[in-house]
Amino acid sequence: MIENLIEIKGVKHAYATASGPLPVLDGLDVSVPEGSFAAVVGPSGCGKSTLTRLVAGLMKPDEGEVWLHGERVRGPRKTVGMAFQNPVLLEWRTIIDNVILPLEIVAPRMSRADRIARAMELLEMVGLTGFENKRPSELSGGMRQRASLCRSLVHKPDVLIMDEPFGALDNFTREDLWQTMRDLRRAEPFTTILITHDLTESVFLGDQVIVLSGRPARTQYVMQVDLPDDRTLDVLYTPPVADMLHILRDQIKIAQGRDVEVH
Numbered sequence: 115m116i117e118n119l120i121e122i123k124g125v126k127h128a129y130a131t132a133s134g135p136l137p138v139l140d141g142l143d144v145s146v147p148e149g150s151f152a153a154v155v156g157p158s159g160c161g162k163s164t165l166t167r168l169v170a171g172l173m174k175p176d177e178g179e180v181w182l183h184g185e186r187v188r189g190p191r192k193t194v195g196m197a198f199q200n201p202v203l204l205e206w207r208t209i210i211d212n213v214i215l216p217l218e219i220v221a222p223r224m225s226r227a228d229r230i231a232r233a234m235e236l237l238e239m240v241g242l243t244g245f246e247n248k249r250p251s252e253l254s255g256g257m258r259q260r261a262s263l264c265r266s267l268v269h270k271p272d273v274l275i276m277d278e279p280f281g282a283l284d285n286f287t288r289e290d291l292w293q294t295m296r297d298l299r300r301a302e303p304f305t306t307i308l309i310t311h312d313l314t315e316s317v318f319l320g321d322q323v324i325v326l327s328g329r330p331a332r333t334q335y336v337m338q339v340d341l342p343d344d345r346t347l348d349v350l351y352t353p354p355v356a357d358m359l360h361i362l363r364d365q366i367k368i369a370q371g372r373d374v375e376v377h
């Protein structure tokens with residue numbers, strides 16, 4: 115067991131823009147143990163999506179290091195799965211053919227029957243059995259996001275990177291998806307980085323919540339979420355969670371440069 119599957123050390127990055135360099139990250143340190151779930155929150159535009167691109171190997175930082183599985187990240191990897199706010203399913207493919215897409219790329223020698231069997235297993239876990247031959251437009255937003263999660267996990271990635279995957283869903287659907295995520299993790303452990311604007315989501319899903327400062331972002335605060343792995347939504351209405359949310363809200367205010375009352 116590798117202690118930290120994802121390790122980001124002292125990362126600094128600036129984008130080149132027409133009006134000069136735009137510093138986005140300035141001292142980012144993130145450690146995510148194997149099999150655990152890190153939720154990342156921070157003010158709008160602080161650099162959260164930039165962090166996901168670095169972990170996915172889609173860009174290199176100006177300074178600092180990104181490590182996955184004890185190896186320095188120098189380019190995109192097959193062992194990473196990604197899920198975004200907009201599921202971008204291909205309309206000309208059925209749901210099952212969307213879900214098997216990564217296997218066509220990552221496991222070209224796997225038979226179609228095996229790909230379908232693997233995808234069906236996941237579709238069942240997320241409650242989409244019976245919808246495998248539908249087109250994406252025939253599904254609700256929540257169902258499309260479930261299918262997209264299956265697609266992100268079908269090739270059994272070590273790391274799942276999620277950038278606001280539940281952001282466009284209504285509250286009830288979002289809560290359903292949180293529980294689906296929890297169940298997927300229990301069935302097939304993977305290491306996750308989730309970018310979110312929703313503090314409740316960060317506490318429900320996270321083993322740790324990392325608060326980034328305003329841009330240029332550094333790691334401002336890390337909260338360990340000490341709740342049972344089989345947590346249910348009821349846990350959100352308990353005093354320890356209220357305390358955690360309080361602290362996180364104060365940290366976000368600090369990140370936004372706003373005054374915080376001392377409680």
Ligand SMILES: Nc1ncnc2c1ncn2[C@@H]1O[C@H](COP(=O)(O)OP(=O)(O)OP(=O)(O)O)[C@@H](O)[C@H]1O
Pocket residue numbers: 129130131136138157158159160161162163164165329
């Ligand atoms: N390729 C790019 N070139 C120039 N600037 C960029 C590029 N990508 C992002 N930026 C800028 O860098 C900053 C950080 O962007 P990023 O998308 O990482 O933030 P974010 O925290 O994910 O934002 P949000 O909370 O709004 O989703 C923003 O000001 C953005 O405009």
